[in-house]
Amino acid sequence: MQTGTDVLRDTDWTRTFHAYGSGADAPEHLAPLLTGDPGERRRALGYLYGAILHQGTVYSATVPAALFVAGILGSPALDAPAVEGGGTTPFRHTLLRFLADAAEAAEDALHHAVPEAQAPPEPSPADLDRVYAALGSDDEDEALHVWEEPVMEALMNRVGPDMRAAAPALYEAVHPLLTHADPGTRMRAVEAAAAVARLGGFGPDLSGAADMAECRDEGAVIVLALGRVGADTTEFLTHADPAIRVCAALAPAQAANPAATEELAAALADPAGADAWFGSRPSYFPDRVRFTLARVLAERSAPADAERLLPVLRAVAPLSSTGAGAADVGQLLRVAFPSAADAGADLTGVQRAYLAVLLDNDALWESGVPDFRFHLKGLGLPQDRGGISALAGV
Incomplete structure (x- = not known):
């Protein structure tokens, strides 16, 4: 499966769509990720999250967009800084985060997909021609109303499987970055590799990242990733570092393990300490660490x-x-x-x-x-x- 600029050039984007209609505008918006100045790159990122992955929803244009992003990850141009979370990091980190988010959104789409027995019939070629023409129409009413048709439900139902089919190619593009010289890139690559591997239903090889891990932050990301792809994290429950123990305890497979639940409670005995564990917080924790620990502890x-x-x-x-x-x-x-x-x-x-x-x-x-x-x-x-x-x- 193609990745990188070949996807941008060879995809018939008029036969894709995103949150705002036809994907025909994708090449002009996505190309600056590789060739644009910092401002153009930020606008392209806004397009990725605003249209291609709008509010955590995947569309048919998400698949080639993700393949394009994956294929340019090794470009030296992405060493350029991008403002992210109040700090300056390479733009590559942001794109790795997008791939992880897209994979997680596709997994959610698969989970909520209409069962095959209840799925709408496959649209005819004539129906597809009509729908794609409507999505690209200058008539806003026509472009809006087409979303209400059963054909669109059928097309949306395809996106999750199409993203899953792309997962091996996405993983192969991300994998070299697991041993990148920059620790932050390795962390974001671990998260992206784990997300696309989970989507694809296979286990990621994180051994290279583990061999190069230099600090608690990297170790935590690896243990969290292992837990999310279903690996056994029991051995890490006795690690000398309480942050690593907790990351092991957070694995879904540890939900019924009293020792894991006790680790969460023990960490929350010093919530300020838990909040200060990481210099570069794993994406698993979208906000304060204690918020996630309290939620999971309550759930268990x-x-x-x-x-x-x-x-x-x-x-x-x-x-x-x-x-x-x-x-x-x-x-x-x-x-x-x-x-x-x-x-x-x-x-x-x-x-x-x-x-x-x-x-x-x-x-x-x-x-x-x-x-x-x-x-x-x-x-x-x-x-x-x-x-x-x-x-x-x-």
């Missing part, structure tokens, strides 16, 4: 675990705020209050203790930021400090 816990997790809540709550509350303490509250009905019943001593913890942090109750209050509402709890105090009996 039952109401009967609430008392055991009370010290964890007491450690996390002082760091929280009304903007962050839903992401950290809110996840732990779900263990003690698994349904809205529980909040209206006679409370247990443990439930009252959970509510009392919330009252000790003024930052959770700042006015004008409703995030945490919405979370409390979803749990069937009062949304104001006075109501929580009355319910807790303090």
